Amino acid sequence: MPNSATLKTYQQARLARDPRFDGTFFVAVKTTGIYCRPICPAPAPKEQNVSYYPSSVQAQEAGFRPCLRCRPETAPLSAAWLGNQAVLRKAVTRIQAGALNQTSLQDFSESMGISDRYLRKLFQQYLGVSPIIYANHLRLMFAKQLLHQTQLPINDIAFIAGFNSVRRFNDSFKATMKLSPSNLRKKLHNQQSLQESQAIQLKLHYRPPYDWSLMQDFLQQRELSAIETVTDHSYSRTFSLDGANGFLTAEFDSSNSSFKVTIELSDMSKLLEVTHHIRRVMDLNSDLEVIEKTLGQDSNLQPLLKSGLRLPATWNTFEAGVKAILGQQVSVKAAYTHTASVIEQLGSDYNKQYKLFPTAQQIVDGELSFLKMPNSRKQTLHNFAQWYLDTNGEDLSSILDIKGIGPWTYEYIKLRSGFDSDAFPEKDLGVIKAMEKHNLTNTGQWQPWRSYATLQLWHSL
DNA sequence: ACGACAGACTT
DNA sequence: AAGTACATGAAG
Numbered sequence: 055m056p057n058s059a060t061l062k063t064y065q066q067a068r069l070a071r072d073p074r075f076d077g078t079f080f081v082a083v084k085t086t087g088i089y090c091r092p093i094c095p096a097p098a099p100k101e102q103n104v105s106y107y108p109s110s111v112q113a114q115e116a117g118f119r120p121c122l123r124c125r126p127e128t129a130p131l132s133a134a135w136l137g138n139q140a141v142l143r144k145a146v147t148r149i150q151a152g153a154l155n156q157t158s159l160q161d162f163s164e165s166m167g168i169s170d171r172y173l174r175k176l177f178q179q180y181l182g183v184s185p186i187i188y189a190n191h192l193r194l195m196f197a198k199q200l201l202h203q204t205q206l207p208i209n210d211i212a213f214i215a216g217f218n219s220v221r222r223f224n225d226s227f228k229a230t231m232k233l234s235p236s237n238l239r240k241k242l243h244n245q246q247s248l249q250e251s252q253a254i255q256l257k258l259h260y261r262p263p264y265d266w267s268l269m270q271d272f273l274q275q276r277e278l279s280a281i282e283t284v285t286d287h288s289y290s291r292t293f294s295l296d297g298a299n300g301f302l303t304a305e306f307d308s309s310n311s312s313f314k315v316t317i318e319l320s321d322m323s324k325l326l327e328v329t330h331h332i333r334r335v336m337d338l339n340s341d342l343e344v345i346e347k348t349l350g351q352d353s354n355l356q357p358l359l360k361s362g363l364r365l366p367a368t369w370n371t372f373e374a375g376v377k378a379i380l381g382q383q384v385s386v387k388a389a390y391t392h393t394a395s396v397i398e399q400l401g402s403d404y405n406k407q408y409k410l411f412p413t414a415q416q417i418v419d420g421e422l423s424f425l426k427m428p429n430s431r432k433q434t435l436h437n438f439a440q441w442y443l444d445t446n447g448e449d450l451s452s453i454l455d456i457k458g459i460g461p462w463t464y465e466y467i468k469l470r471s472g473f474d475s476d477a478f479p480e481k482d483l484g485v486i487k488a489m490e491k492h493n494l495t496n497t498g499q500w501q502p503w504r505s506y507a508t509l510q511l512w513h514s515l
Numbered sequence: 516a517c518g519a520c521a522g523a524c525t526t
Numbered sequence: 527a528a529g530t531a532c533a534t535g536a537a538g
Contacts, residue, residue: 171516186523208532219525224533226523236532 056106064106068092073311074343076261077129080107082118089113094124108132111183111191119232120195122241125202127195128312130261131339141168142176145185151327154189155216193217194230196326201239203256206322208235214322254319256329258304259312260338265362266306268513269336272366275386280397280409292404293369294413295331298324299404304336313338334472337364345475345503349510354494358514365505367472371447372439373411374471378463379435380427392425399424414442434458469505478504484512491515 056064056079067075075092082089083099089107090096107113110126120126145166153162162185163170177185197215200206206214212223228234233241266287274284282291290303298321304313315332319325333339342362350356368374380396381389400412400420412420417439422432437456445452450468453459461481468477478497479485488494488511500507 190523220532221526221534222524228533234533 056108061106064092065101068094068104069098071095073262076259076311077132078108078261078341079132080110080113080126080129081105082107082113082116087118088121089118089126090121091124091126091129094121096121096123109181110195111181111188114191114230115183115187119230120198122238125199127198128257128259130259131333132341139176139180141166141173142180145173145176146181146188149185149189150192150330152216154185155193156218159185189216190226191230192326194227196329197223197227197235198231198238199256200254200325201235204254206254208239210322211235214325216326254317254322254325256315256317257307257310257312258315258329258333258336258338259310260336261341261343262311263342263362264306264308264311264364265360266308268360268363269366270306276390278390278394278397280394280401281404281411289336291369292408292410293328293331294410295324295327297321299410300324300328301404301408302328302332304332331369335367335369337367337472340365340475345506348503349500349507352494352496352499354492355500355507355510358492359510360513363506363509363513365469365472365475365509368470369411371450371467371471371473372414372442374467375438375442375453375463376412376417376435377470378466379431379438379459381466382431382458382463392427395424414439418443430458469508474505476502476504478508482508484515488512488514 064075064079064081066072067079068081071093073093077091079092080089081092081094081099082105083103084105085099085103089110105116107116109132110120110129113126114120148162148166157165159170159173163173166173174184177183177188181188183191193216197211197217200211200214201208204211209220212220215223217223217226224234231238270284270286270289273282273289277284282289288303288305290301292299292301294300298319300317300319302318303316305315307314313336315329317325317328319328342364346359346361349359368377376396377389377393380392384392396412396417397409400416401409402412402416404410418436422436425432434456438453438459441453441456450464453467454461454464462479465477465479466482468474469479478500480497485508492514494511497504497507
């Protein structure tokens, strides 16, 4: 249960329907058995009938069902939900990507290098639910979102959401939602007219503030027209994931604190994982309120902070690595030229207009003579791609053993891949310049948000 | 670390 | 009348 200070914040937040708290806690109403997001448009229930839960799973586990108006399943994920423990964080991320959908808890734990008993214990201790319950909750929430926002057949939704039998899906769904999948769908008043394409459209919410113009600016400066397009209000790109290819468009919609995301995807079973990638690429999960508060405590940094500045991430670590290596020692402009030619020469076609970012295999096999850069750097690129093939990108710190990859590249990859909020390329030219210009010295106090501090520094120039 | 049990899961 | 889509009981 929240302490009294937190409780007070929660009370104020829900009465004000403050979107900055969306996803950080949930409001359960004892009299109706329903739980809501803090922003729910329904009349605010009396305080005496309300209890608070830090996550939707916990409200669910306490016997409440999700509200049909505010759609708790669309709330942004809370950072607290990743936990502090490194193992737990990794486990949660992998479960979000569907790691438990076809794998037993035993096998999964083994692949994490711990026992299933210990994993259960970690979950219970830090998150208050078991891994199975959590995985199931994710599946259900995603299924619910698909029922609401797409025209997909219910059977398909069961499998896309990660269930392995329709029977199980129906049962599990009804038990938590108190409504069968088709009944839920029938109940919808806002059933959109049939979409002509099979592309999926979803709304992905963030927690304000989100300064799209800063994000847009960053993306536009680095836009690679062969794989992506940046417009005033949207970002589109091709991607691939475990052999599936796709194309996404994310349109900024500040009135809903969300992005309208359109997804083309060759293998729909990857849809959930794709949405998590998009959340990371567009930095939809972070809690800027908290981050900006920490960074603002540095009185020298405080005046130059831009509120709502997000961390634009690459599709995956491999892409971040290629961009980092091609960006060594050169300007953003020159790095663009190198990356564009690598995509042009080695990437596969996605359609008539776009290509896919080259795979590690394509770079390993590729003849890199077209690149106008020192041979040693080409070799580094080759070795990096080989490392990625060998290790699948796990344990990033081992890339420091590759010749030509030093601390700058390592930190830059961490920063741009969007998995780490505390990357800090201290030898970066932009960072050094900004630190001198604004007389900044004590970087330690920016932890654990130095990735965001770096972005603020770059932007201050 | 162990065993009993509940309930998660598939057909 | 046959086919499609979904829900659910029973059993292991």
